[in-house]
Structures are given as structure tokens and as C-alpha cells.
Amino acid sequence: MRYLPKGPSERQEMLEAIGAHNIEELFHSVPEEFRLREPLRLPGPLSEAGIIEYFKARAGENARGCTSFLGAGVYQHFRSVVTDALIQRGEFLTSYTPYQAEIAQGTLQSIFEFQTLMCQLTGQEVANASMYDGSTALTEAVLMAERLTGRRNVLVARTVHPEYRQVLSTYAKHCDLNVIEVDFEPSGQLDTTSLSAESLAQAAAVVVQSPNYFGVVEDVAALTPVAHPHGALVVTCITEAVSLGIVRPPAEADIVAMEAQSFGVAPSFGGPYVGVIASRDKYVRQMPGRLVGQAADAEGRRGYVLTLATREQHIRREKATSNICTNEALFALAATIHLCLMGKEGLREVARQNLSKAHFAIAELTKIPGVRRCFSGPVFNEFVLEFPRSVKIINQALLLEKIIGPMPLGVNYPQQTKCGVMAVTETMPRAEIARFAAALRQILERPV
């Protein structure tokens, strides 16, 4: 087998050195009644060419060649070939968590740069080395707020990504945490009037997403004066990180949970992505996950180490701030490289392009009779449209034209059955927006 670096004679020599007659002897501690007699019934073995053939065939069974307007937590953006080339360097790809700092300075410095970039983008003071994804980052942010305030209620906007809220509910159920949902206004923004003084006084945090699941930008800055006087923290969630190139960052929030997939990471059918958690310096000891800090050796040379590990499970066990161990380091590195490539100007330009394309698409699509915007609040690159028919039926017809249409809202928002949320990013050519508009117009002109 091509991955195994031993020949039969070497195996024999090694057995002799051990003093074993055969390999079975090394498994004598496994009770005989349980040892397998037959080979496992597994497909393979496959050659490299065979593996490629299998996966190419699977790729052909997906939506290859379609134009997609899906967003809703996962976004298509341009990725430089540079990012992928660099993260495939074996020294990054095949190294472990940098516990041995002297031979992991490459990983450690790049994480320190990641932490810095996340602080710059979110307007926060400290960011960790990454979480699994946005959904678990949000859950951990809420648990952090619970520890900081000692309160058991959390007020969560209904406009937070439905799957993120589902993850939060799974965790909350067993941590004595009550998730209370807060409705939205016709603008698509949080209905702040429903945040009573009484509810805030018992809340660990108010949680909003911005831009939210409807693509609408929330007024995070206005939320802290509402929450803080009652002792509630503000947790802000971001699923479209590119928005930070042009939308005011949630600097006033106490904790930011973000999905950084938009920075150089492929959609890859849902993961791996890059969860981010960022907060205030004063809350750092309640943060989950790994942190890299600057240090010096005896000669005064600058280096980086994993630090403040007394928060973590391998030291604190049942008293740890979280059970997280493995994170998403390689894709945090991808995000770091991508952001360095884009730089200050590139980030601003890509954000402006997203804004422009989405607003162009809104203008074009709402010219179609019966199609209108659902919420009036300001949007970045995502928006909700209401159609005269069910989104699912429209999408079936669009798929025949090799177009993947908007994400239907009806499943999670029963009042919005004829609504769908769609994203238009810098990757979408004007001609494809026009093709989508033409296809949609034609579909809606057909009799029901």
C-alpha cells in the first residue's frame, strides 16, 4: 500500500526486535472473542486515479455549472490562488496545534496576525485563535455572557440565522439557559420596543445579527444604551464578514461572534469554516478557545506562545470555559492570507462592489410585476424579496435554467412563505443578474 513505508522484511525484523513471532501476538490484550476473523466489508482499495474518479463522479451529481444566488450564512467570493497555494504548504497543513512553540513559530505568528485582523475588523480588543464556525461561536459568546453576568436569560433576535439559533437552543437546554426570542419590525430590524426593562434586567445579553438573516443592517450602536443600564451585555453576530469593509463595525458590542468563511474559504457544502469570537480585554479570562500571545526568550528575542491556557479544558478540565480543543486553524490562516492580499483598499473595494451589485439587482428584480422588497431597512449584499408565488415552486423552475434561486423563508418564518433571501456578491456578473431577472419574469408570467 502506497501510504505505508515498510516492506515485509522490515516488518519481520521489527517483530524479531520486539520478540514477537507474528503480528497477532501484539493484539493479545484484545479479548479473543471480539477480534475480527474476517476483513471488513469496505469499498476499495482504490488507486489515486480511482479516488479522483470517484469524487469527480460525485461532483457531477451536484449543481456544477449553475449560477447561485444563495447566501444565508455562506457566500461566494473571489478567492486568490495564492491563499490555497500557501495553506497547502506542508509546514502549515501537516503541523499540529502549536504547543511546542520553538518549532511552531510560523503557525503562532500567523494566529497572532489573525487575532489582530479580527480585532481591527470588528472594533473589538481581543479575538481568539478561532472557533468551529459562526453558529458555535455565537453559542459560545452567549455562554460567555452567561458566565460574565451570572444571568440565565438571553434575548435573541428572531432575525439571527435560524440554524445558529437552533445550535444555541441545543446547548442552552442543558446549561439552564432560557432563550427568549425577540421579534422584528417592518424594517426587518430588531423591535427594540419589545425589550422591556424587566426582561433586560434578567438578561445576560441581547443578541442581534448584523447584517441579519434578512440582510438588514442592525443599529448595534443604539443597542448598548438600551441594554447596559440594565446590566445586559450586547452580543453581535456576523455571518457576512465582507460587510465589515463598508458597514460600521459593532465596536460597541461586548462580544462579537462571526463567521469568516467569506474571507478566502470555499463554501464546501457547509464547512470547514472559520468561527471568530472577539470581545473586550476585560473579559478575556472568560473567553473560550485558544489564544496566542507575544513572549520573549531568555535572549530577548520576540516569539509567540499559546497563552492564558488556564481557561482551557486540557488544564482546567470540568472547570474550563469551554470544551473546545481542535479549532479551525488552517482556515483561520486562509482568512489571514486572504485579508493580507486584499489589504485596506481591496477590502473596501470588494465591499463596495457587493453593495453596488446587490442594489443593482434589487432595482432590476423589483421592476418585475409582483416582486417587491419585503423589509425597508438598509441592506449590504443580501435582501429579502416577496414573490407572487411560493419560492420553492419558483426555484424548481429556475433550476431548469441552471439558476439556484433565493433561500425560502417560509420554513423558519411562517408569515413569509412567499419570501426568499438572496445574496449578490462581487462574483456575480451583470449578465447573470439580467439572466436571472429574465427567467424570473418569464416564470411569473406563466399561468399558475
Next chain:
Amino acid sequence: MKESTNPGQSATLPQPVEPSAAAARVSRHISLNEGLIFEESTPGKRGMEFPPLDVPETDPATALGADFVRDSVENFPEVSEIEVIRHFTRLSTWNYAIDLGMYPLGSCTMKYNPRVNEFVARLDGLATEHPSQTTEAAQGCLRIMHDLHQCLLEITGMDAGTLQPAAGAQGELAGLLMIRAYLESKGDARKKVLIPDSAHGTNPASVVLSGYEVQNIRSNSRGQIDIEHLREYVTSDVAALMLTNPNTLGVFEERIAEIAEVLHERGALLYMDGANMNALAGVVRPGDFGVDVMHLNLHKTFSTPHGGGGPGAGPVMVKKFLEPFLPVPVIVEKPDGKLGIDQNRPRSIGRVRAFFGNFGVLLRALAYTLAYGPGIRQVTEDAVLNANYLRAKLENDFDLPYSLPSMHEVVFSDARQKKFGVNTMDIAKRLIDYGFHPYTTAFPLIVPGALMIEPTESESKKECDQFVDAMLAIAREAETNPELVRTAPHSTRVGRLDEVTAARKPVLRWKKT
């Protein structure tokens, strides 16, 4: 040999290794210095350009409202493409990696990460797919997950599973929540989960998140679960025992069937931490020896790259009676052979992560499994052979606190070297000078001064022999020149870093000075 004279770096590095066979593995090599990317930045540069905007430009203040518009991000890097390439390439050369040599971290299973897995994960039609595509436009992705699921069931001997958890620790939580939901459905969720003192730290941390209390139990003098002791602990309050098998000493729990029986008799479940599955695949199946729930670490046993700390994936495999409690969504095969997703599962514990989990990791794990097929048994045999070979070659010079048969890893202690003032961390750091990544130090907790060594199947006899030479050379150095070992490493860009000050006065991001 002339040393590099980098500014800020001592001109006289300590004399390296004394001449020996082990030292023949390494030579000094120039390593380029590089500042933080922020320090390399100058205004007006960039490393990525976009096609020109082909629609009318929208005015941000009009679209968003002036209050919601951000100016540029302050102090954000401004560098060209070649500078980014050099920056990260230089950084990369400061890392050790499996691609360079043996990485014998016990419990971490640092095996070869096949390159074809990286290739297929990036295919157009896989890397490009959105998780919310309708199932009819995602049959290929669903098929990959379905096929992997089938392979994992066969390897573990379990009945059903979920691929959603993003890492081992999240798998633990999902498994524990399923146990809780099941026991609740029987009328009593119970209160405690038993955890041996040899367990990974994630186990107790996950137990707390699942709403249970941790009850630690001591291992016996053989490093195994003490059955009599266990009987006392398994009361009607106990929901489960979380057991790593082989345990963190690399030893198979010989009385595993009795352990399962003790638990099952009293209505408690057996959870297996599958971190050490590399010792079992193709040889024995947890489902056959009484395990009710287990998680796998695809970034260990199934070769997906660690990437400097992640990503991973932590699928959870369960027995039939736990199937109703699996996280949503569940992939189901329809009568017409097409795959669909089932979200409507009222007894489910819910969702533990958005979408389907780390699909790209799942895909790589399937590529690995397909490469071996039933030959996966040879992987296990070679992993166990390597560990026992290292044990045989080192046990005369290092203290072996538990002498039970080793499987895929072996745990020594630093008891002999301690006499000369040299501890496991010192030996580990000295290994770096000999061109190896250290083994795992100071774990498991039941071995004071542990040296936990897991070579995996990916090491040749030659690599193992060089490791042995290095370890024996260090054992000699500990006796003859302990200071040399205590102050190691001597060949790296930086020496041991002051972690105490780093934690006391944390600097966690760059700031413009």
C-alpha cells in the same frame, strides 16, 4: 560551522549536539527573519485585484445611511502579492510538520495526510457547493456523506451515526446529549458521568456542558478500570462511563466486556472516546464489545490534516436504540435510491452545528478510507508494530511505569532522568535539536512526568531507528551533561519562551506604536 548573525539574535549559540549517529539526521540551515505583516505594510499597496464593477456604483451613505458607513479599517495591512507569498512562506519554514519527519505526539495520531485528499476536496462541484442547495442539486455531496457513514458503521460495528460535530469535543457533547435524551425518555436522565483519571480534558468539560456532574474514578495499579471500584460507583445516579479504549496509556481495557456489563445492568451506558481508534480499525469493533455511543476523530484516525490546530470532525456512532436522538438533519436514502434529508425528528437532541458539519473534512476521510478499503487492518498493525518496536528499543533506558502490552502508543516516565535534574519537557525540547517533534509531555495525568509516544503507521523502520538513536543519545546526555538538555532546544529560531510573563501581561494583538 558559521552561525547566522541576525540582528537581535545572540552571535554565539550554544554548541550543538555532541557527535553521534543520532546527530547525523540534522544540519543547520538558514531561516529568514520576518516581522509581522503589519510591520511590512506601506500605504497604497495591495495583493489582490477584482474585475471592474460592471453595474452603476451605489453610494454607501445613500444605501446604508451615513451613520452605518465605515471609513477604511485603520492600520489594516497594505502589501503586494509577492510580499504575501514571502511572508507566509518564511513563516511556514519556522514550523515542524509531518511532511518533514516523525511527529510522535501521543494521543494525536499524527499520520501522513494524503495529498490526493487535498486535491479532491478542491474539485469544482464539491468545494463550490452551497449547503442550502436543494437536495436534488446536492446528490453528490449527500452521497459522499452517506458513503462515509456506511464505512464508519462497518469499522466501528455501530448501527447509526451523525457526521455533524465539528471536532472530537463536539462529538462528545453530542453523544452525551443523546445519552441524556434517551435516559430522559425512560423517565430519569440521572445526574453523573464517570470519567477515569486517565481521560482527555475534553471529556469532563463536555460532561459539564451536557448538564451532568463529573465523577472522577481512579485507575488501578495497572492503569486500568478497577471493576470492583466501578461497581461501587455505578449507582442509579450514573448516566454513563466515558472511556477511552485503548486508554491513554495505549493499553486495551482487557475487562471491557465486564465494564459494559456492570454499566448495563444498572441502566447506565458506555461511551467510548474514539481518539485511539488507530489501534483498533480492522482488528476489533467497539460495537462488538459493548459500546453504546462513541465518537471518532477524523483528523486523527482518518488522516485529515491538523492544519496547525484544526479543522477536525467528530462523527458520533450509536447503537440502534439511540438513533431517534441523533442531531438533525439526518441523511436518508429514499426508495428511488436518491438521498434526502430528514429534519422532522421530534426526539432529536437538535442541531449541534450549522449545516452538515465539516463536509470538507468528511470528504477527505472518505478518500482515506477508500484508499485502503479492507486493507485498513494493515494500518492498525503497522501502528501497533511501530509503537511496540519503540518500546522494545527504549525500555532499557526509560522508565516504563505500566508494563501492560502496548497497542498504538507507549507511555514512559522521566523517573530515571529526574535523578539528574532532567524532566520530560527537557527531553522533549532536546528532541527538537535532533530533528524530531516532541512526544506528548505530562499526559496522561496518572503518569507523573509522562513521555507519551505514538509513532503511527506512517513511520518507516529507518525513521523509528533514528528516533531511538536520538532518545538514547538524550538519555546519555541527561547523565553526562544535564545542563545541555535542560536548556534545549539550541538549534531553533527562538529559545524557550517566557510563558509566565506572556500570561501575566498578555499581548494578544499588534498595536501601532
